[in-house]
Amino acid sequence: MPKIGMEKVRKEAVIGATMRCLCKGGFTGLSVKAIAAEAGLSTGIIYHYFRNKEDLLLNVIREAFAQSHQNVMQVVEPLTSQRDKLFKHIESIHSVVLDNPDFYTVLLNFLGQTSNNPEVKKIMTKFLSNLTSYVRRYLEEGVARKEFAPDKTKDLDVMIIALGMGLGIMCTLAPETFDHKQLGESFKSFAEKYVE
Amino acid sequence: MPKIGMEKVRKEAVIGATMRCLCKGGFTGLSVKAIAAEAGLSTGIIYHYFRNKEDLLLNVIREAFAQSHQNVMQVVEPLTSQRDKLFKHIESIHSVVLDNPDFYTVLLNFLGQTSNNPEVKKIMTKFLSNLTSYVRRYLEEGVARKEFAPDKTKDLDVMIIALGMGLGIMCTLAPETFDHKQLGESFKSFAEKYVE
Amino acid sequence: MPKIGMEKVRKEAVIGATMRCLCKGGFTGLSVKAIAAEAGLSTGIIYHYFRNKEDLLLNVIREAFAQSHQNVMQVVEPLTSQRDKLFKHIESIHSVVLDNPDFYTVLLNFLGQTSNNPEVKKIMTKFLSNLTSYVRRYLEEGVARKEFAPDKTKDLDVMIIALGMGLGIMCTLAPETFDHKQLGESFKSFAEKYVE
Amino acid sequence: MPKIGMEKVRKEAVIGATMRCLCKGGFTGLSVKAIAAEAGLSTGIIYHYFRNKEDLLLNVIREAFAQSHQNVMQVVEPLTSQRDKLFKHIESIHSVVLDNPDFYTVLLNFLGQTSNNPEVKKIMTKFLSNLTSYVRRYLEEGVARKEFAPDKTKDLDVMIIALGMGLGIMCTLAPETFDHKQLGESFKSFAEKYVE
DNA sequence: TATGAATGAGGATTCATTCAT
DNA sequence: GATGAATGAATCCTCATTCAT
CATH class of the missing domain: 1.10.10 (Arc Repressor Mutant, subunit A)
Structure with missing residues (x-):
C-alpha cells in the first residue's frame, strides 16, 4: 500500500x-x-x-454543504430559462431528502452547535445566504428577462429556502407522517402561484 | 425548607x-x-x-414543546373567527424566535437526536403533527364557515408549519442576515395569498 | 468506610x-x-x-518544602543561642539527605520545571529566599548579641544555603562517591571558620 | 547537499x-x-x-558536560600557577550561569532522572567526580609546590564544587533574588580564606 | 541516506451513575 | 429526601517508533 x-x-x-x-x-x-x-x-x-476532532467535524459540514450545493448546480446550470432553473432548483432541494439523506443528518446534527461554535455559525450563515442568493438571482434575472412578473418577488428567495428546509426537516424527521412526493408538488405549486 | x-x-x-x-x-x-x-x-x-440523564432530557423537550404550544393557544383560543385564529397562530409561531428563543435552542439541539432516539422521534413527530393539525382545523372550519375559499387548502397546513419552522430556524441561526420582522410580514402575506 | x-x-x-x-x-x-x-x-x-495533575504536583512541592522546613524548625526553635541555632540549622539541612530523602527526590525532579512553570518558579524562589533569610536572621541577631564577629557575614547566608544544597545534591546523586557524614563535618567547619 | x-x-x-x-x-x-x-x-x-530517544538524550548530557568542561579547561590550562588555576577555575564555573545557561537547563532537567536511570547516574557521577578531581589536583599540586598551606585542604575540593553548583542553581532559578556577580566575588573570597 | 505517513499503546481528563451517610 | 464522595469506563489526544518509498 x-x-x-x-x-x-x-x-x-x-x-x-x-x-x-x-x-x-x-x-x-x-x-x-x-x-x-x-x-x-x-x-x-x-x-x-x-488538527483535532472539531477541525474534522468542521470539514465534514463544509464537505456536506459543498456536495449538496454541487449536486443542485449540476442539474440546474445547463438550463437556460430562469423559470426552468428556479423550478429545477426547488425540485433538487426537495429531493435532497431522498437522494442525499446524509446531508440532512449532518445538517440536523450541527444545527444545535451553531449558537455555541462561531466557526459552525459562520459556515451555516454562509450556506443559508448562499442558498437564498441563488434563488434571488433567478428571480431578478427572470424579472429582467420578463419571464416573471416584477412586483411579487419580495422575500420570495428566503421564503422558498425556508419552506424547502422546513419541508426537508419534516420529511426527514417524520417520513411516515409527511409524504415527501406530495409535498414536493405542493412546494412547486406554491412557488408557481407567486411568480405568475 | x-x-x-x-x-x-x-x-x-x-x-x-x-x-x-x-x-x-x-x-x-x-x-x-x-x-x-x-x-x-x-x-x-x-x-x-x-431515572437518568436521558429521562431528564426527554422531559425537557416535552416541557419546551408544551410551553410553546400553551403560549400560542393562550393568544389564539379567545378569538372566534377562523381567519383571525389562523393569522394570529402564524404570528405567534413566528414570534417564538424572539419571545421564547430557548424553544429554538432546545429544538435545534434535539433535532439531531431524532433519528437515533425513538423516544425523541415520537415526541418530535407528535409535536409536528400537532402543529399541522391545528392549522388544518382552522382551515377546514374556515372553509365550512365560508371564511375561506374551499379549493386552495391542499397541504397548506404543512406548508405553513414548514415555512414557519424554516423561517424560525433561519432567523435563529443568522439573525444578522435574516430580518425577523420583515420576514414575519412576508410570512403572513404568503398565507393570505393562499386563503383568498 | x-x-x-x-x-x-x-x-x-x-x-x-x-x-x-x-x-x-x-x-x-x-x-x-x-x-x-x-x-x-x-x-x-x-x-x-x-483541579488537574499540575495542581496536584504543585501541592506536592509545597507539601515537601513545608514538611522539610517544619522538620528543621522543630529542632532549631527550642534553642536560645544564635550560634547553636545556626549550627543546628546547618546540621539539620545536611541531614535531610538521609532523614528525608524524598525531599531531595522532589526537589531534583522539580528543578527542571522551574524555568518553564511560573508557579513552580514562584514556589522555588520563595523556598530559597526563605532558607537564606532564616540563616541571615541568626547571623544578624548573633552579631547584635555579640555572639559572632560583625564584619564577616557578607553573603554568608546564601553561601551556607548554596553549599548545603550543593552537598545535598551531590550526596543524593552519588552517595558512593561523596561521604555524607564526613562532608557534614566539613560543612560545619566551613561555617565555623567564617563566624569566628 | x-x-x-x-x-x-x-x-x-x-x-x-x-x-x-x-x-x-x-x-x-x-x-x-x-x-x-x-x-x-x-x-x-x-x-x-x-538508537532511540533515550540514547539521544544521553548524548545530549554527555555533550553538555563535555562542552562545559572544555570551556573551563580552555581558560584554565594555559595558566601555570596552581593558585591562578584554582581561582580561574572557580570563576569559570561560576560564570557558566551567564556564559552557557543551556548547561544549567540541561543539568537541572536531568537531575531528576539520575536516580532512575543508571546510565544518567553514571554520567552524572562521572561528571561530579571529574569536577572535584580537577580542583583536588590544583590543591595537591599547589601544596606540593608550596603555593598553599598544607593542612587546610580537607574536602575543600568537594566544598568548592558543591558551593559552585549550589550558587549556580540558585542564580539560575531565581536571578532576581540572587545577584550573580556579587555572589561570584563572595565565592572567590570563600576559597581564598581557605587556602591562605 | 532521508522522508513523513502510519501505528497503537498510553496519558490526562470527564462524567453518568451509585451509595454511604 | 438530600448530599456529594467515589467509581471506572470512555474520550480525546500525544508520541515514540517503524517502514514503505
Whole structure:
C-alpha cells in the first residue's frame, strides 16, 4: 500500500467515515475511535490530517454543504430559462431528502452547535445566504428577462429556502407522517402561484 | 425548607436549569453536575426525580414543546373567527424566535437526536403533527364557515408549519442576515395569498 | 468506610502516593493512574480533590518544602543561642539527605520545571529566599548579641544555603562517591571558620 | 547537499536542536517530532543516528558536560600557577550561569532522572567526580609546590564544587533574588580564606 | 541516506451513575 | 429526601517508533 500522495484520499476517507458514523449514531457517541475504525485506519492518523476532532467535524459540514450545493448546480446550470432553473432548483432541494439523506443528518446534527461554535455559525450563515442568493438571482434575472412578473418577488428567495428546509426537516424527521412526493408538488405549486 | 411534597417544584427546577445550561453551552458540556449546580441542588437528587440523564432530557423537550404550544393557544383560543385564529397562530409561531428563543435552542439541539432516539422521534413527530393539525382545523372550519375559499387548502397546513419552522430556524441561526420582522410580514402575506 | 470529612485525609493520601511514585520512578512515567493505584483510590477521585495533575504536583512541592522546613524548625526553635541555632540549622539541612530523602527526590525532579512553570518558579524562589533569610536572621541577631564577629557575614547566608544544597545534591546523586557524614563535618567547619 | 559522511554533522545538529528545545520548554513536550522540526530534519532520520530517544538524550548530557568542561579547561590550562588555576577555575564555573545557561537547563532537567536511570547516574557521577578531581589536583599540586598551606585542604575540593553548583542553581532559578556577580566575588573570597 | 505517513499503546481528563451517610 | 464522595469506563489526544518509498 502506498504511503505517499495519500493526503487527499485519507482526508476524504476520514470525512466519509465520519459522515457514516454520524448517520448511524448521531453526535452522541461519535468517537474518534469509532471514526477511525469505520475508516479502517488508526486513531493517530486522524490527528495527522486534522488538527483535532472539531477541525474534522468542521470539514465534514463544509464537505456536506459543498456536495449538496454541487449536486443542485449540476442539474440546474445547463438550463437556460430562469423559470426552468428556479423550478429545477426547488425540485433538487426537495429531493435532497431522498437522494442525499446524509446531508440532512449532518445538517440536523450541527444545527444545535451553531449558537455555541462561531466557526459552525459562520459556515451555516454562509450556506443559508448562499442558498437564498441563488434563488434571488433567478428571480431578478427572470424579472429582467420578463419571464416573471416584477412586483411579487419580495422575500420570495428566503421564503422558498425556508419552506424547502422546513419541508426537508419534516420529511426527514417524520417520513411516515409527511409524504415527501406530495409535498414536493405542493412546494412547486406554491412557488408557481407567486411568480405568475 | 420543606422536605416532602417537593417533587413538582424540584422537577421543574431541574428542567429549567437544564434548559438554561442547554442555552448557555449546547449539548457539549451539558453535564449532570453542571445542571445540578445551576439548579442549586446536588447531583444525587437529580437521580431521585429522574431515572437518568436521558429521562431528564426527554422531559425537557416535552416541557419546551408544551410551553410553546400553551403560549400560542393562550393568544389564539379567545378569538372566534377562523381567519383571525389562523393569522394570529402564524404570528405567534413566528414570534417564538424572539419571545421564547430557548424553544429554538432546545429544538435545534434535539433535532439531531431524532433519528437515533425513538423516544425523541415520537415526541418530535407528535409535536409536528400537532402543529399541522391545528392549522388544518382552522382551515377546514374556515372553509365550512365560508371564511375561506374551499379549493386552495391542499397541504397548506404543512406548508405553513414548514415555512414557519424554516423561517424560525433561519432567523435563529443568522439573525444578522435574516430580518425577523420583515420576514414575519412576508410570512403572513404568503398565507393570505393562499386563503383568498 | 466513611464518606464525609475525608477531604484532608484524601488529599494527604494522594499527595503521599504521588511522592512515593515520584521516588520510585521519577517524573517520567508518573501517571495519574499509577498515583491513584498507589493511593488505593480511583483516578476520578483525584480530580475531585485537585483541579488537574499540575495542581496536584504543585501541592506536592509545597507539601515537601513545608514538611522539610517544619522538620528543621522543630529542632532549631527550642534553642536560645544564635550560634547553636545556626549550627543546628546547618546540621539539620545536611541531614535531610538521609532523614528525608524524598525531599531531595522532589526537589531534583522539580528543578527542571522551574524555568518553564511560573508557579513552580514562584514556589522555588520563595523556598530559597526563605532558607537564606532564616540563616541571615541568626547571623544578624548573633552579631547584635555579640555572639559572632560583625564584619564577616557578607553573603554568608546564601553561601551556607548554596553549599548545603550543593552537598545535598551531590550526596543524593552519588552517595558512593561523596561521604555524607564526613562532608557534614566539613560543612560545619566551613561555617565555623567564617563566624569566628 | 551531500548524502554521505554526514553522521557527525547530523548528530551535532540533532543534539543542538534537542538542547534548544529543552531550553525552550523543558522535558514536557520534548517530542522527537519537535526536535526534528527544530533541526530541520525528518523524524525518521533521528532514528538513523540514534538508537532511540533515550540514547539521544544521553548524548545530549554527555555533550553538555563535555562542552562545559572544555570551556573551563580552555581558560584554565594555559595558566601555570596552581593558585591562578584554582581561582580561574572557580570563576569559570561560576560564570557558566551567564556564559552557557543551556548547561544549567540541561543539568537541572536531568537531575531528576539520575536516580532512575543508571546510565544518567553514571554520567552524572562521572561528571561530579571529574569536577572535584580537577580542583583536588590544583590543591595537591599547589601544596606540593608550596603555593598553599598544607593542612587546610580537607574536602575543600568537594566544598568548592558543591558551593559552585549550589550558587549556580540558585542564580539560575531565581536571578532576581540572587545577584550573580556579587555572589561570584563572595565565592572567590570563600576559597581564598581557605587556602591562605 | 532521508522522508513523513502510519501505528497503537498510553496519558490526562470527564462524567453518568451509585451509595454511604 | 438530600448530599456529594467515589467509581471506572470512555474520550480525546500525544508520541515514540517503524517502514514503505
